[in-house]
Amino acid sequence: MVTITNHMPTAELQALDAAHHMHPFSANTELGREGVRVITRAKGVWLTDSEGEEILDGMAGLWCVNIGYGREELAEVAARQMRELPYYNTFFKTTHVPVIALAQKLAELAPGDLNHVFFSSGGSDANDTNIRLVRTYWQNKGQPDRNVIISRKNAYHGSSVGSSSLGGMAGMHAQGGIIPNIHHINQPNWWAEGGDMTPAEFGLARARELEEAILELGQDRVAAFIAEPVQGAGGVIVAPDTYWPEIQRICDKFGILLIADEVICGFGRTGNWFGSQTLGIRPHIMTVAKGMSSGYVPIGASIICDEVAEVIGMEEFNHGYTYSGHPVAAAVALENLRILEEEKIIDHVRDVAAPYLKQKWESLLVHPLVGEAKIVGMMGSIALTPDKGTRAKFAAEAGTVGYICRERCFKNNVIMRHVGDRMIISPPLVITPAEIDEMFVRIHKSLDEAHAEILERGLF
Numbered sequence: 001m002v003t004i005t006n007h008m009p010t011a012e013l014q015a016l017d018a019a020h021h022m023h024p025f026s027a028n029t030e031l032g033r034e035g036v037r038v039i040t041r042a043k044g045v046w047l048t049d050s051e052g053e054e055i056l057d058g059m060a061g062l063w064c065v066n067i068g069y070g071r072e073e074l075a076e077v078a079a080r081q082m083r084e085l086p087y088y089n090t091f092f093k094t095t096h097v098p099v100i101a102l103a104q105k106l107a108e109l110a111p112g113d114l115n116h117v118f119f120s121s122g123g124s125d126a127n128d129t130n131i132r133l134v135r136t137y138w139q140n141k142g143q144p145d146r147n148v149i150i151s152r153k154n155a156y157h158g159s160s161v162g163s164s165s166l167g168g169m170a171g172m173h174a175q176g177g178i179i180p181n182i183h184h185i186n187q188p189n190w191w192a193e194g195g196d197m198t199p200a201e202f203g204l205a206r207a208r209e210l211e212e213a214i215l216e217l218g219q220d221r222v223a224a225f226i227a228e229p230v231q232g233a234g235g236v237i238v239a240p241d242t243y244w245p246e247i248q249r250i251c252d253k254f255g256i257l258l259i260a261d262e263v264i265c266g267f268g269r270t271g272n273w274f275g276s277q278t279l280g281i282r283p284h285i286m287t288v289a290k291g292m293s294s295g296y297v298p299i300g301a302s303i304i305c306d307e308v309a310e311v312i313g314m315e316e317f318n319h320g321y322t323y324s325g326h327p328v329a330a331a332v333a334l335e336n337l338r339i340l341e342e343e344k345i346i347d348h349v350r351d352v353a354a355p356y357l358k359q360k361w362e363s364l365l366v367h368p369l370v371g372e373a374k375i376v377g378m379m380g381s382i383a384l385t386p387d388k389g390t391r392a393k394f395a396a397e398a399g400t401v402g403y404i405c406r407e408r409c410f411k412n413n414v415i416m417r418h419v420g421d422r423m424i425i426s427p428p429l430v431i432t433p434a435e436i437d438e439m440f441v442r443i444h445k446s447l448d449e450a451h452a453e454i455l456e457r458g459l460f
Ligand code: PMP
Pocket: 062, 121, 122, 123, 124, 125, 127, 156, 157, 158, 159, 228, 232, 233, 261, 262, 263, 264, 289, 290, 300
């Protein structure tokens, strides 16, 4: 057997990767030909690759490494827990200390009476849990026909069959349709879809689509509405201010359950513990994952309010994962929450990092390619456009210019993502102003190079 290590030449690692490893959300044949970048270690906000390049991670991995890379404490807790109790389940009248402690901590941190936690291994399977939770809730209340869940186009709720059905990503739905009784309304993306309306008018109009959908589907058929407080993978779409109060009013009026998918927004990303607090939403259920463990181990959960938990608890709930409440994952998550809390990382976001990032981010508006700059806490997006005044789209296929820009960032050792022709960031929450400055040197250089390339290729 070959021993594969960090010390092997990059080309050999790339060839082995291309031979055997299938990458998510990638065209693997082309990727294999180009060769992938091999990340070998990381510290703080910095990644190192097999060529010794230092890369500033403007995405915190996949929006998850909130406390930054390389925290020894988490490694120690994992090792200790593995020695003491590496695994046990909680299905059949048993429990263990890490899961008790983590559930208690999440109940303490979560707003309102969100006091009950059902664990999963990540965000997708937590959203699958949510589908079962809300349908079981209405069944137990004697209203089994209330089984339709309303979601939004361009939402991302995960990659499993259930959660991708909740999501509104056309490319995923094209793989074979979606599960029954999911209905999608339009997203509050003013830049792309607002037409001649003001953002305030558009926010109200899009929220009222929820009411229209409820009336159309039948009030007694709708179980729940699910949404991300700020759409993340859809392109960091920040709704106009009028949107969320109207959504809340409609959910209250019709008595439907509100699920806030906090997988990205949770654990400080928006400047509060949860995006629901930043956006003024009162959910019955929150989906959490990513920042709960800062990505050091896979773990997710549904955090459920008192009344829903009570109704679910009336009968056996036929649902659970082998790794629901995994002791090692729970112990690591708990240690991550301790660090977030004791090191006042969310205060750092609110008082230092987010205001500074906002100022720098909005200064990108002077760049000829940038038409809109949106940011909430530590998640931001810019819209690339050939004409800021008319919010025009490029003549080239959507995403062509975004991809050029992302490739320039990658080459210049700053990780940003593109969603169509929007560029997005979501750095570790611990990023310092000096690191933000360095990030912007690289972003400016990348935007300038992308601008030059698209002029040269006649894409502008
Ligand atoms: N919900 C949201 C809002 C997400 O952003 C994601 C992941 N990007 C998920 C759910 C799915 O989480 P996971 O990849 O951990 O299954």
